Amino acid sequence: MHWFFLFLAFLIGISNTVQSGVNAQLRESLNNPILAAITSFSVGLIILVIAFACFNQNPVPTINDVKQISWTKFTGGIFGAFYVVTVVFIVRHIGPANLICLVIAGQMIAAMTIDHFGFQGFAVHQITLPRIAGAVLLVAGVYLILKN
Numbered sequence: 001m002h003w004f005f006l007f008l009a010f011l012i013g014i015s016n017t018v019q020s021g022v023n024a025q026l027r028e029s030l031n032n033p034i035l036a037a038i039t040s041f042s043v044g045l046i047i048l049v050i051a052f053a054c055f056n057q058n059p060v061p062t063i064n065d066v067k068q069i070s071w072t073k074f075t076g077g078i079f080g081a082f083y084v085v086t087v088v089f090i091v092r093h094i095g096p097a098n099l100i101c102l103v104i105a106g107q108m109i110a111a112m113t114i115d116h117f118g119f120q121g122f123a124v125h126q127i128t129l130p131r132i133a134g135a136v137l138l139v140a141g142v143y144l145i146l147k148n
Contacts, residue, residue: 020096036088087099109135112135
């Protein structure tokens with residue numbers, strides 16, 4: 001594996017945790033969790049539009065191209081909204097360490113299932129004993145961290 005990609009994945013974990021706290025603070029400042037999520041997504045959209053304008057080298061699909069895309073391929077935004085709104089609601093109650101541990105445990109279970117069956121066009125990576133052991137250790141670690 002390329003070390004740069006591993007480092008970026010590590011940075012995603014850091015930014016994800018910091019994002020939880022920042023969005024919780026925004027919720028308190030705005031006194032509205034859904035408005036906080038809308039604001040967070042709006043700022044992200046502005047950044048993405050700027051990045052697109054500065055760096056995009058691919059052709060922009062036409063409206064007809066977009067109409068041919070299955071609606072299921074647009075559900076990523078739903079999952080993103082669910083994540084941000086839910087985090088805004090719960091992070092102050094359970095704390096960022098507990099939140100991230102549970103998020104990672106859920107991600108691992110989902111990822112191993114997707115890998116095993118090759119869902120969403122991913123290459124198949126069978127669930128093996130070492131992978132199960134890793135997941136069990138992860139869940140055990142989540143339990144120990146949640147236990148405080």
